Amino acid sequence: MVQGIANWNTGQTQEWLQQYVDDWVAFYRKHTSDGEVASYIPVLQQADPDDLGISIIGKSGMTVRSGDTEIPFTLQSISKVISFIVACMERGVSYMLNRVDVEPSGEAFNSIMHLEMHQVEKPFNPLINAGAITVSSILPGKTSDHRLEPIYLLLEQILGYRPELNVEVYESERDSSMRNRAIGYYLLETGFLESDLNVTLETYFKQCSIEVTIDDLARIGMVLANDGMDTKTGEEIIPRQIARIAKVLMLTCGMYDASGKFATYVGIPAKSGVSGGIVAAVPPRVREETMPFTDGCGIGVYGPALGDKGNSIAGIRLLRHIANQWDFSIF
Amino acid sequence: MVQGIANWNTGQTQEWLQQYVDDWVAFYRKHTSDGEVASYIPVLQQADPDDLGISIIGKSGMTVRSGDTEIPFTLQSISKVISFIVACMERGVSYMLNRVDVEPSGEAFNSIMHLEMHQVEKPFNPLINAGAITVSSILPGKTSDHRLEPIYLLLEQILGYRPELNVEVYESERDSSMRNRAIGYYLLETGFLESDLNVTLETYFKQCSIEVTIDDLARIGMVLANDGMDTKTGEEIIPRQIARIAKVLMLTCGMYDASGKFATYVGIPAKSGVSGGIVAAVPPRVREETMPFTDGCGIGVYGPALGDKGNSIAGIRLLRHIANQWDFSIF
Amino acid sequence: MVQGIANWNTGQTQEWLQQYVDDWVAFYRKHTSDGEVASYIPVLQQADPDDLGISIIGKSGMTVRSGDTEIPFTLQSISKVISFIVACMERGVSYMLNRVDVEPSGEAFNSIMHLEMHQVEKPFNPLINAGAITVSSILPGKTSDHRLEPIYLLLEQILGYRPELNVEVYESERDSSMRNRAIGYYLLETGFLESDLNVTLETYFKQCSIEVTIDDLARIGMVLANDGMDTKTGEEIIPRQIARIAKVLMLTCGMYDASGKFATYVGIPAKSGVSGGIVAAVPPRVREETMPFTDGCGIGVYGPALGDKGNSIAGIRLLRHIANQWDFSIF
Amino acid sequence: MVQGIANWNTGQTQEWLQQYVDDWVAFYRKHTSDGEVASYIPVLQQADPDDLGISIIGKSGMTVRSGDTEIPFTLQSISKVISFIVACMERGVSYMLNRVDVEPSGEAFNSIMHLEMHQVEKPFNPLINAGAITVSSILPGKTSDHRLEPIYLLLEQILGYRPELNVEVYESERDSSMRNRAIGYYLLETGFLESDLNVTLETYFKQCSIEVTIDDLARIGMVLANDGMDTKTGEEIIPRQIARIAKVLMLTCGMYDASGKFATYVGIPAKSGVSGGIVAAVPPRVREETMPFTDGCGIGVYGPALGDKGNSIAGIRLLRHIANQWDFSIF
Incomplete structure (x- = not known):
């Protein structure tokens, strides 16, 4: 892993992280061919199955984005x-x-x-x-x-x-x-x-059918990770109790029939939609100091090629990889 | 709440915590009458439905125990x-x-x-x-x-x-x-x-049918909370990946048909048995500094009067209370 | 049983049969209080739960009718x-x-x-x-x-x-x-x-929502009993194969969740509706010569007080009684 | 169809019937290749999948047998x-x-x-x-x-x-x-x-695991068809009510998940076993006079090649053919 970095949670490390994420997105983009674009709503079939993008926004505002970051998609589930x-x-x-x-x-x-x-x-x-x-x-x-x-x-x-x-x-x-x-x-x-x-x-x-981007999802995830508070102002956007319940539901039921496996292999509250989007909320963790985003982060993923459980196939694998590399699990 | 305590994670605060826990156990003991001792195995019916006890062991070894702490019971589930x-x-x-x-x-x-x-x-x-x-x-x-x-x-x-x-x-x-x-x-x-x-x-x-006490459960919970490592020696007792999966399963499936509600209201990995025992693992958290056990703790509960989902009825309510007071949720 | 009757299938025995059926209807009318009028469609609730009527039409045209014979009701199932x-x-x-x-x-x-x-x-x-x-x-x-x-x-x-x-x-x-x-x-x-x-x-x-009377149901039952042919003209109203399949379905699935019990205790193809109607088709039988309607008959019953399976409670008991008395079972 | 036969229910017509049944067994024997011998019990797999035999015994004792008539098999279901x-x-x-x-x-x-x-x-x-x-x-x-x-x-x-x-x-x-x-x-x-x-x-x-032959099954079927009475002596072997219930159950549930289809296409009470046996009971019918066995008959079939519902595949088709030719349906 990257060494000699005193504090991952500063802007200066962003470029290091960017390199990694670019590599990983390039690698997992090949996995899109293992899935298929949703067909149950005709218009969703128009998505490009090769697309894959991720946006990670930390509490400090540090953002790492890679892949197809600008494509709008609908929230669905x-x-x-x-x-x-x-x-x-x-x-x-x-x-x-x-x-x-x-x-x-x-x-x-x-x-x-x-x-x-x-x-x-x-x-x-x-x-x-x-x-x-x-x-x-x-x-x-x-x-x-x-x-x-x-x-x-x-x-x-x-x-x-x-x-x-x-x-x-x-x-x-x-x-x-x-x-x-x-x-x-x-x-x-x-x-x-x-x-x-x-x-x-x-x-x-x-x-x-509300349309968003992965940056939007990352921001939503960050607010949930931050227990409902605005990361800059500290203002309560969502009451803490409600933000917590939302994260519980995402962890236990957020990835359709693969929720248990996602919790096991990735270990973070996340919710997917059949459009290929995934929002994830990584709460602050007490972990090895060399890990980035220990103050928590929000993640938005887009990858419309879905696996057999209805989740973005490359998106899940990418999340799993990142979560393991950076120890994002809440457990 | 208790004030003027610089660091909850030291032995000197133990007596403060003890007072609280004693109060809470006394209060929730009355709730045992809302449940019933398990009947599906004849010998389990011999348990005293009024019993309630809890043991909390922190990473530092700080222990808070209250109620019926010495009664042996079987692990069951x-x-x-x-x-x-x-x-x-x-x-x-x-x-x-x-x-x-x-x-x-x-x-x-x-x-x-x-x-x-x-x-x-x-x-x-x-x-x-x-x-x-x-x-x-x-x-x-x-x-x-x-x-x-x-x-x-x-x-x-x-x-x-x-x-x-x-x-x-x-x-x-x-x-x-x-x-x-x-x-x-x-x-x-x-x-x-x-x-x-x-x-x-x-x-x-x-x-x-292996017999344990709440201290035993608290120790098991502590090792899981500590990702499988011995809290004193740092030695790996359970590989980290396996300890994590165990905690995921406890959170998503540990409390029978009430697992989702337990995750929602309590938010910590726990597993119950029909003998009335509950083991819980509270991982280290990044939370307000005035909270105890932020380095994580293990909890053992015994309360053989069960609710309709098969979990210790007073035990669950006691855990919920403590988890809310001390912000134990992993979410 | 009635004795000295050479041939039940003639009009001259109609008055004997009438006496019996009048007695049985009077007896089973008391059973209406064991059931309740259907409530799932508001307008059906207006029916009088005490009503009970039956109409039996033989191949020869011999008709025995008793009880509340003139009340119109809807076909429903x-x-x-x-x-x-x-x-x-x-x-x-x-x-x-x-x-x-x-x-x-x-x-x-x-x-x-x-x-x-x-x-x-x-x-x-x-x-x-x-x-x-x-x-x-x-x-x-x-x-x-x-x-x-x-x-x-x-x-x-x-x-x-x-x-x-x-x-x-x-x-x-x-x-x-x-x-x-x-x-x-x-x-x-x-x-x-x-x-x-x-x-x-x-x-x-x-x-x-088509409205009929018990005489109508009896005529429908008679045509089915007669394998789809008009009893007077012999003309095919329903092809024999289709009439047979209809009778099979009535026997195996005609009385909701009580179809098996109805087949066991009554043994004739019948179909009920939540309005309280029942149509039954009794095919010609080879049985003791002292039995009436051996050439087959159709039966219409109306009794809006339903049992817990959705069938006319008194109607089913009345049919059972008659079927046993007159050996209507096809088995 | 065969003509000029005054009374099918006599021994003298037996040879006419025999010809037909021999033809039909020869024809349907080819259908055995559409099925497979039961595999769930190892020893049943030893049966010869090409075997097919039938025995029909009328009330008068007239018997028509054809195909593999001597092979013993177990009753199973x-x-x-x-x-x-x-x-x-x-x-x-x-x-x-x-x-x-x-x-x-x-x-x-x-x-x-x-x-x-x-x-x-x-x-x-x-x-x-x-x-x-x-x-x-x-x-x-x-x-x-x-x-x-x-x-x-x-x-x-x-x-x-x-x-x-x-x-x-x-x-x-x-x-x-x-x-x-x-x-x-x-x-x-x-x-x-x-x-x-x-x-x-x-x-x-x-x-x-009781071993029988198709003649045995035909005799059992005949007693059921005859409402439980011995066809020669008239003695009650099985009480009539019980024989009737048995026939109801055979009709509604006798052919596994294909019971409804068997009732629809064949229309007689029958029970199959995974060994490939089928017993059928044809009660007396009022039908065209040119039909054989109007006094009822019992049928035993053996054909160990099973269809996907667990019934003898050639046996069912043979029974369907005979039932349609001779109008055996009870409906």
Whole structure:
């Protein structure tokens, strides 16, 4: 490893880190051919499967970016974390935890079966579709735009700009996602939904279609890593308790059916989406002093070629490599 | 909170901490009446439901103990962590991860259904019974005593003494645990078992019946918190990678069907057993300086009155309280 | 039993039979209090739980009717048999059997779980909702009224008049049946539906809402008992093969989760609906000569108080009694 | 079809029928190559996959036999019908129906999942393994030989000789059937078993290993077709109610996961075993006078090459052909 570096957490080491990350991105880009671009929403298929990019932002603001860093993509399932945070902020944590459980499900993210089989009192967790749609139904507001407003406001506070809806993706989701409508009607029948189903699904499809970049994801990850506080001002953007719960859910349920393996091999809270994005939050660690980003960092990854569990295949391998090299695990 | 304490991690603060913990144990002891002693093994029913005790051992050796600290109890499911660690040490991590997955299951710990329903290639994780019995079949040795030997040796290295088998509990388990035999034969048919079923079950029942105290659990937790190293000598007792995986599994699957809630509300790797024991590993944290045990600690809890998910009901609440007060969460 | 009757199958014995049936209806009417009127569609709750009526029509035309014989009610699930028959007539038997299986499911009639769990290639059978909705999607016609036309025509041919839609029930079903919409979207996603979902569900809800009387059901049952032929003219109304398959499905899957028990205790092909109707088809039997209706008969029952499996509670007990008295079992 | 035959049910027509059946067996023997001999018990693999034989015995005693008629084979799952009948005779029908349900399960015959998933109060039916093992536990007698005695006695009464145990098959089953032991221990834990598990499994494996021929099966089928009465003496061998229930179960659950399709395409109560045997009971029918065996008949088939559902592949097709030609359907 790189030697003679007194303190990794300063800007002066950035170029050293940059070299490593460039190498690793170049190496793992070859792995994109092991995956395939998502096909369940037609418009997602237009992504370039060879793309791979990463952005790492430390508490000090030090940023290492490499690969395809400028490509916008939609949040997809990553939005589930944001909407759950916003719902907790709007409605209170205990209100939300009474309506959505926080247990890993062991079933596919789009399963209806586990709801029926277990005769559950509430969806298993807010990161499976049944839970996320329930969350979207609890967001206050009569229209989907009203419900999305606090999501946009939170993102604007974190990102410094107001992200936009990718209308084409939204319309593609809205028109093609029959399984989510099936889940929605099931939830409606069981009484889990708190508001009109159409508005709820519109909200859900829109939140999935918000467009971001890996820098945006890295900033979101950094705020979560920093327990919800702005890294510069120390201001609370997300209440600490809510930021913590979000990280727990990301660790236990964030990577679909591979969440346990991701926790085992990478060991950091992260959430992926079928667009190929991954957001990760690395909390401050007490580790060997020669490691970078010990004050915590946020990571954004984009790599639309997905593995069989629906996560960016090269993105996961890249994260695993970096996490092992720099000892990012929270365990 | 307690003020004017420059450094919580010294012996001189121990009496301050002791006061708090005594208060909390007294308070949560009343909660034991919300639970019930395990009934599935007859001999476990003899435990006193009012018992509650805790032992916390820091990296420096500072120890805070309170309540019923001297009562011996059997490891039960806590042994699943130990046997998985030992199997990884004996067989190698990749060998083991090819035979047992590391995903939360969303099903009851003693479920056979999920094996059949998902036509799994391997049990979901080593902390459900199907996974633990598979692990017991992989431990080297022709007899159960041979297989248990490295478990005893590891425990002896951590505890400083060789714990003993509670023969009465063992015989009670062996003779009454029909569900585990059902699981065993199912695993035998699917080809998951690597050795004779009777020896495997004997091994499994024996490892569950090893007798410990809360101090023992706290020591085990401390070694895990310290990434497998002896806190005094720095010697590697458990390889770091294996200690980390053990902590991941404890966090994601350690508290039966309440693992997600425990991670959310407490946020530390822990494993419970139906005897009422809980072992927890608190890794070093970067937190406010006024907090104790920032170098990490191990915790042992005993409280045989169980909640409906099979975890010590007062024990969980006590842990939650302490973790929140002292900011133990790894997130 | 009644004695001295040379030939039960003549009109002259009708008054003897009438006496018996009147007694039995009076007796089993008391059993209505063991059940409850269906609540899942609001308008069905308006039915009088004390109602009980039966109509038995023999091949010769001999009719025995008793109890509440004039009350109109909607077909509900009984329509599944009719629409399957019509779809087979319109599309061919092998076409249909490629799209819907004929296996009992062991799950609730409105289960989605079994579709997901078994990753089925087609719904288990046309008498569960998933199968029936699939059948409704296969009926030819661009609008629901076009699709219903051959159903009305078949019913008109059997009943001698064109039954009517109960608009209030239809609208109630359409607006309240969220589970069926969930099933519909699930089927849409899996590619089982052959046509527009809204038209399909409209068709399904309308077919369920066709209003009949017990005499109508008895006539339908008689035509099925007579292998699809008009009892007077011998004309083929339903092809024999299709009539036979309908009877098989009624026997194996016709009474929801109690189909096996109904086959065991009663032993005749029958289909119930949540409105409280039951249609039964008693094929000609070779039995002791002193039994009535050995040439076969059709039976219509109405009793809106349902047991816990969704079948008319008094209706089933009445049918069981009659079937045992008159040896109606096909086994 | 054959013409000019006044009465099919006489010996004089036997040679006409023989010609047909010989042709059909020759034709369907080619279909044996579409299947495979059972492999789950090693000794069953020794069967010759090309074998195919059928025996049809009418009420009058008229017998038509063709193909490989002399090969002995073991009852396997066919024994489930016999043991259920015997248990009903020994314990009473209502006692048995309180302990085993009579509903088709929709799951594989050797499923444990459905027991756990549905938290059933009793196994779904006596023809799945869980139900059959429960039945074996209810048979009176402290040893397996005591329990088998009434089974042997019933068979002796029907067959005219006492069949023998195939010890090699029995030992092979006993030593290799891990799934059945898994089921057994599951049943033991849930409290469904009424007696010692080892004796129960021994009984079950032995009943499966009783050796018969197709003539034997045809005789068993004939007695069931005749409502339990000896065709010559009219003596009751099996009470009528029990014979009827057996036929219901055979029709609804007798052909594993293909029971519904068999009922649809063939329409007669039948039970298959993995050894390749099928017993069928054709009750008396009111059908066109030119059909043979209208007084009912019993059929035994042997064809060890199995289809993917575990039934004799050529045997089922042969039965379907004959049933359609001679209109055997009970519907």
